[in-house]
Amino acid sequence: MARVNDNFLKLPVSYLFTDIARKVNAFKATYPDADIIRLGIGDVTQPLCPAVIEAMHKAVDEMAVKETFRGYGPEHGYAFLQEAIIANDFAPRSIDIQPNEVFINDGAKSDTGNIGDILSLDNIVCMTDPIYPVYVDSNAMFGRAGDIVNGRWSNIVYVPCNAENSFVPPLPDKHVDIIYLCYPNNPTGTVITREELKKWVDYALSNDALIMYDAAYEAYIQEEDIPHSIYEIEGAKKCAIEFHSYSKTAGFTGVRCGYTIVPNDVTAKSAKGERIHLNELWNRRQCTKFNGTSYIQHRAAEATYSPEGKEQVRVTIGYYMENARIMRQALTDMGYNVYGGVNAPYIWLQTPDNMPSWEFFEKLLNGPQIVGTPGVGFGPCGEGYFRLTAFGERQDCERAMERMRNWL
Numbered sequence: 001m002a003r004v005n006d007n008f009l010k011l012p013v014s015y016l017f018t019d020i021a022r023k024v025n026a027f028k029a030t031y032p033d034a035d036i037i038r039l040g041i042g043d044v045t046q047p048l049c050p051a052v053i054e055a056m057h058k059a060v061d062e063m064a065v066k067e068t069f070r071g072y073g074p075e076h077g078y079a080f081l082q083e084a085i086i087a088n089d090f091a092p093r094s095i096d097i098q099p100n101e102v103f104i105n106d107g108a109k110s111d112t113g114n115i116g117d118i119l120s121l122d123n124i125v126c127m128t129d130p131i132y133p134v135y136v137d138s139n140a141m142f143g144r145a146g147d148i149v150n151g152r153w154s155n156i157v158y159v160p161c162n163a164e165n166s167f168v169p170p171l172p173d174k175h176v177d178i179i180y181l182c183y184p185n186n187p188t189g190t191v192i193t194r195e196e197l198k199k200w201v202d203y204a205l206s207n208d209a210l211i212m213y214d215a216a217y218e219a220y221i222q223e224e225d226i227p228h229s230i231y232e233i234e235g236a237k238k239c240a241i242e243f244h245s246y247s248k249t250a251g252f253t254g255v256r257c258g259y260t261i262v263p264n265d266v267t268a269k270s271a272k273g274e275r276i277h278l279n280e281l282w283n284r285r286q287c288t289k290f291n292g293t294s295y296i297q298h299r300a301a302e303a304t305y306s307p308e309g310k311e312q313v314r315v316t317i318g319y320y321m322e323n324a325r326i327m328r329q330a331l332t333d334m335g336y337n338v339y340g341g342v343n344a345p346y347i348w349l350q351t352p353d354n355m356p357s358w359e360f361f362e363k364l365l366n367g368p369q370i371v372g373t374p375g376v377g378f379g380p381c382g383e384g385y386f387r388l389t390a391f392g393e394r395q396d397c398e399r400a401m402e403r404m405r406n407w408l
Contacts, residue, residue, distance in 0.1 A: 007143040016133050016377035017041050023361070024371055037400045039388045040371040042186070042346070044251045046319060048300075049312035052250060055303035059296040073292040076283070077104025077259070081298045084305045085259055089244070095231045101263050101279060103286060104293045104301075108216050108245035108258040113138035114289075115212060115241065115260075118281040119178065119268065126176035128169045129158040130187055130378030130385070132214070135180045151380045160381045161188060163350065167339060168196050171203050179204065181230075182214035184221060187378045187387040188348040189324075189340015191226045197233055204239035210268060210278075211240040216258075219249040219317055221343045237263040241278070248345065248391070250304045250313050257297040320345045323397045324390035330401035334408055345390040348375070360386050368403035 020040055028034060048056075062068035076082070082102040090097045105111045113134050121144050127135060136153065139145045146155030157176050159169040167190040169181075181200060183192045204211050213230040221228055230236045245258035252258075262282045267275040303309045328341035337350040351360040357374030364370045375385030390397065 005141070005143075007141055007145075010145075010147060011137060011140055012148075015137070016373070019377070020361075020371065020373065024365070027365055034369050036365075036369045036371060037392070037396050037403070038371045039392050039397070039400055040373045042248065042389045042391055043253050044248060044320075044391050045393050046251055046316050048251050048255070049304075049309060049316060051303045051306055051309035051312055052300045055299045056296055059299040063295070070295045073295055073298070075103075075286045075290060075292050076100065077102065077293060078295065078298045081259075081302050084302050085244075088305045090229065090231070093229060093232055095229060097231070097261060098264065100283075101261055103260045103262060103282065104298065105258050105260055105290075106256040106293050106297070107247055107252075108214065108243040108260070109134055111258070111260045112212065112214060112243050114285070115282070116142045116144065117285050117289075118278060119210075120271075123177035124155065124157060124175065126157045126159060126172050126179045126209075127379075128161050128181065128185075129380060130161065130375060130382035131180065132182055132186050133378065135182075135212070135214075136379075158379070158381070161185070161190075162381055163337065163339070166190075168192065171199060175207060177209055179209055179211045180214070181211060182216070183227075184217040184344035185340075185346075186214075186217065186344075187346055187373065187375065187382065188385075189342075189344035189346035189387075190348070191221065191223075191343045194225065194227050194233065197227055197230060201230065201233045201236045201239060205235050208269075209239065210266070211236070213240050213242045215242055216245040217248060217344050218244070219313070220321060220345055222321065223343055226343055231261070231263075238265045238267075241266060246301050246304065249317070250301070250309075251316060252297075252300070255297055255300055257293055257301045319394070320390045323392060323394060326394075327388060327390060327397055327401060330405070334405060341390065347388040347390065349386050349388070351375075351384050351386055354384055357383055357386055364404075368400070368407040370400050370403060 081104055082099045085102055086097050116138055125139055145153035157172050159172055161167045161169050167188050218228040230240045230242055242261040246252035262279045264279050266278050268278055270276050304313050324341035324345055327347050328338050331338045331349055339348040341347045357376040361374045373387040375382030
């Protein structure tokens with residue numbers, strides 16, 4: 001008899017954003033004429049920039065000609081994109097990255113979820129709380145998270161991020177093997193300083209731990225002293241894997257492309273105590289389970305590094321960050337405690353009067369008809385907070401703030 005992976009049965013019945021969609025659809029069914037403003041899911045609204053569109057058209061035309069047609073691409077990705085990534089994302093920051101350390105993917109979500117394939121199930125995992133749900137759920141699917149007890153997974157070590165500690169996670173008070181960090185942070189929109197990030201790298205080096213560093217929003221950093229990559233910290237190439245995405249940077253949520261850096265120096269122990277290079281294991285995993293990102297996606301991503309592409313992407317990022325500024329200022333003027341929105345496209349606000357996150361969600365939906373994301377959906381420490389995304393249309397962000405003023 002075929003058996004299921006029982007770890008899936010331990011997961012919450014549905015994904016956070018599925019729950020939100022279900023509630024919104026039920027509201028629409030009752031009030032079909034409702035004008036709902038959606039500032040919940042972090043999907044982009046601005047179209048792909050002209051440089052990317054031009055590159056994609058050219059790549060499609062190449063696929064229609066025998067001499068330039070391409071079939072299976074290299075599992076690592078095409079060299080032209082690897083070289084563009086190294087030259088533009090790392091070399092200007094004096095970070096030495098080799099082509100074989102760059103793995104092109106179909107979006108950072110895939111690799112952040114799949115990276116656990118190459119790691120033992122008995123590793124102790126450390127998560128900041130709140131945190132992007134994919135990190136937690138994927139480890140639960142592997143069987144590494146244990147069981148849910150009072151809203152927390154029994155085998156995960158949580159470190160809280162809240163207003164009391166300025167959203168800077170404390171180092172764990174017990175030994176951990178794998179650490180997940182995301183900066184600029186989703187969902188809180190906050191950042192980590194070079195000094196604080198160095199504490200985590202030093203901890204990982206001293207405790208033989210591995211850091212999974214999600215830098216999907218690094219292009220939104222506005223302040224000069226905030227690190228864009230964990231590899232800006234000395235020693236990080238020995239203890240960290242880094243994930244990048246073009247989804248929010250260049251509007252690729254519907255195109256799907258990103259990349260993962262697995263340094264040649266990062267290792268972990270085998271059951272026999274041998275040091276194993278994770279780059280080799282990840283390459284083996286990708287060669288078996290992944291046929292590579294399409295040539296068209298590669299050329300689209302490469303175009304973001306052209307002079308025209310850089311400027312066009314910069315303008316789009318500026319559009320979203322202006323949305324964030326407008327919302328942050330408006331909410332602050334209304335008396336809310338507001339975080340994020342300075343170096344990231346997310347607004348993280350405290351709910352009024354310690355109101356539970358889902359209750360605040362319901363009130364916003366039924367009152368001013370605004371959809372956001374309940375903070376508790378990102379972890380127990382997210383209770384009492386609420387996330388709004390700046391990825392909406394400008395007029396929607398402005399209308400939403402006006403509705404909230406009137407509602408209050």
